[in-house]
Amino acid sequence: MTANTEHPSLLDLPPLSAEHFAAVEDKIASLLRTRCDVVAMQGEALLPLEACIRSAAPRGSTALNVITGPYGETFGGWLRSCGAEVVTVTAPFSGAVAPEQIARALRENPEIGLVSLVHAEAATGNTNPVAEIGAVVREHGALLMLDAVASVGAEPLLTDAWGVDLCVIGGQKALAGPAGVSAVSVSARAWERIAANEQAPRRSYLSLLDWKERWLDGGRTALPHAPAQLEMLALEQAVDRVVAEGLDASIARHRAASAAVRAGARELPGLDPYVVRDQDAAPAATTLRAPAEGVDAREVVAAALKADARVPLQAAAGPLAAEVLRVNHYGQAAERTLVLDSVRALATGLHTLGVAGAESAQGRALDAADAAWGDTFAA
Numbered sequence: 001m002t003a004n005t006e007h008p009s010l011l012d013l014p015p016l017s018a019e020h021f022a023a024v025e026d027k028i029a030s031l032l033r034t035r036c037d038v039v040a041m042q043g044e045a046l047l048p049l050e051a052c053i054r055s056a057a058p059r060g061s062t063a064l065n066v067i068t069g070p071y072g073e074t075f076g077g078w079l080r081s082c083g084a085e086v087v088t089v090t091a092p093f094s095g096a097v098a099p100e101q102i103a104r105a106l107r108e109n110p111e112i113g114l115v116s117l118v119h120a121e122a123a124t125g126n127t128n129p130v131a132e133i134g135a136v137v138r139e140h141g142a143l144l145m146l147d148a149v150a151s152v153g154a155e156p157l158l159t160d161a162w163g164v165d166l167c168v169i170g171g172q173k174a175l176a177g178p179a180g181v182s183a184v185s186v187s188a189r190a191w192e193r194i195a196a197n198e199q200a201p202r203r204s205y206l207s208l209l210d211w212k213e214r215w216l217d218g219g220r221t222a223l224p225h226a227p228a229q230l231e232m233l234a235l236e237q238a239v240d241r242v243v244a245e246g247l248d249a250s251i252a253r254h255r256a257a258s259a260a261v262r263a264g265a266r267e268l269p270g271l272d273p274y275v276v277r278d279q280d281a282a283p284a285a286t287t288l289r290a291p292a293e294g295v296d297a298r299e300v301v302a303a304a305l306k307a308d309a310r311v312p313l314q315a316a317a318g319p320l321a322a323e324v325l326r327v328n329h330y331g332q333a334a335e336r337t338l339v340l341d342s343v344r345a346l347a348t349g350l351h352t353l354g355v356a357g358a359e360s361a362q363g364r365a366l367d368a369a370d371a372a373w374g375d376t377f378a379a
């Protein structure tokens with residue numbers, strides 16, 4: 001991109017008012033189907049996630065941490081550094097946690113006061129049944145913290161109905177918006193427990209209580225510091241776009257994209273959906289297992305991008321990088337033509353890497369993907 005110094009559209013903007021900031025929070029609350037307080041945190045989503053844990057996990061308390069991917073592992077580290085006892089429930093990254101696993105852990109450890117859970121994991125492409133888990137956690141009386149960064153806009157997220165006390169979202173996944181701001185909803189129960197925690201961050205960038213005292217309790221009339229204006233405006237646009245389309249329509253598109261890529265991949269030699277069951281597949285990103293023999297997932301991604309540089313493919317991060325690749329369905333990328341182009345690029349990539357049968361499978365894969373896309377809307 002060339003520098004545009006003559007008409008720099010991102011500069012010289014009027015300040016973002018407190019009223020405007022509050023209006024963006026209200027739009028987020030509506031998207032999250034919550035009547036609880038929503039705080040727009042001025043940093044990437046790891047900020048509210050860490051803020052929630054440091055606020056709601058007192059030293060000596062017990063927390064249940066559910067690990068179904070890399071973010072759950074991160075939460076466990078924060079919980080321990082708060083001095084909490086951590087009970088861990090894990091599920092294979094290629095599946096979902098069963099509500100019965102959570103119920104059993106709560107029965108065996110009645111002192112659990114906080115449950116941390118990831119809704120969907122973009123990195124591993126799986127999603128958890130939060131409605132059922134929320135009911136189990138509510139019955140036990142623990143707080144439920146949910147990382148909904150990779151689910152918001154792509155699948156149902158009913159914060160209040162599901163009993164989620166702390167619901168964290170970001171703009172950079174299915175909303176296809178900014179990564180530099182995020183938001184968290186906080187239930188009244190959660191505020192009570194956070195206020196009672198002497199260790200909860202105060203006068204800190206990680207403090208939820210600061211936002212409560214300096215912003216919410218004052219009726220949201222004066223911002224405590226200069227907001228991340230550009231990011232807030234972008235987040236507002238992202239939410240407005242989902243509302244204009246209709247949340248249900250946005251969800252259906254993301255579902256269709258996931259179903260189509262999974263169906264197409266099943267027809268391609270060597271590729272298979274990484275998440276085993278369709279119901280556990282996150283609509284925001286589809287992960288695929290690369291051919292076991294001699295072909296690295298990163299090579300498949302590179303070859304497919306060489307065939308078509310526009311398709312939203314990337315290799316998985318971390319330890320899965322050699323085995324798993326990812327097709328992202330973020331925002332406008334959850335679109336029929338682009339999804340079919342992704343399947344086509346994968347077939348071409350496999351063919352150039354010498355995978356037998358890839359060329360002849362392309363037509364079948366595209367037909368299967370297209371049929372799955374259509375079926376999602378017909379259902």
Ligand SMILES: *Cc1c(COP(=O)(O)O)cnc(C)c1O
Binds near residue numbers: 118149173
């Ligand atoms: C993407 C994502 C985040 C945000 O983290 P980044 O590493 O900055 O992308 C948080 N939680 C989950 C579950 C995510 O998928």
